[in-house]
Amino acid sequence: DGGITQSPKYLFRKEGQNVTLSCEQNLNHDAMYWYRQDPGQGLRLIYYSQIVNDFQKGDIAEGYSVSREKKESFPLTVTSAQKNPTAFYLCASSPIYTGIGELFFGEGSRLTVL
């Protein structure tokens, strides 16, 4: 069953702790993205990657880190430096050079900082 899998779906974290959100895709897409969704603010880009071992900062990268060691995986770490980490996080992927511009989203991970 092809798609993007995010885990965990819900996550609680104490202040000062780092937390890593998982994103795995079996669509053979080259590009992967992390978005943050807050009420009334739409989807804001945190990081994106077009190829293994390379990634670029989006609009709100401060306090976040990513890695792209495998084509299928693009984990996001929310560090203690992120001042307001409570949010809904969406991972997405897309093909490259196929003319298909669609982003395919995972079901999201909701992070709550206690």
Place this chain on the structure above:
Amino acid sequence: GENVEQHPSTLSVQEGDSAVIKCTYSDSASNYFPWYKQELGKRPQLIIDIRSNVGEKKDQRIAVTLNKTAKHFSLHITETQPEDSAVYFCAASLSGGYQKVTFGTGTKLQVIP
């Protein structure tokens, strides 16, 4: 960088009426404009997209128009149904989805039966 503005933030229509959502973008180099629908508690999904070499595109009850000169594009939903109730996002990017995609802030559409 690209900036996408979307209006209105909320929209209520009677079932059967039309709904129009408008977006403007700032980067004249952007050439791909998708629209996503996000139902409550679900992931965003593409409903229609348009490229800068096309002025209008239709798919059954939905259509998108693009004015490159004015740098704005709109989503039109005709004969609205309760299942159209959702949050709709416009977006803009350069050369398709593998580049940085900038989203608007979303429009919550409520279709009243």
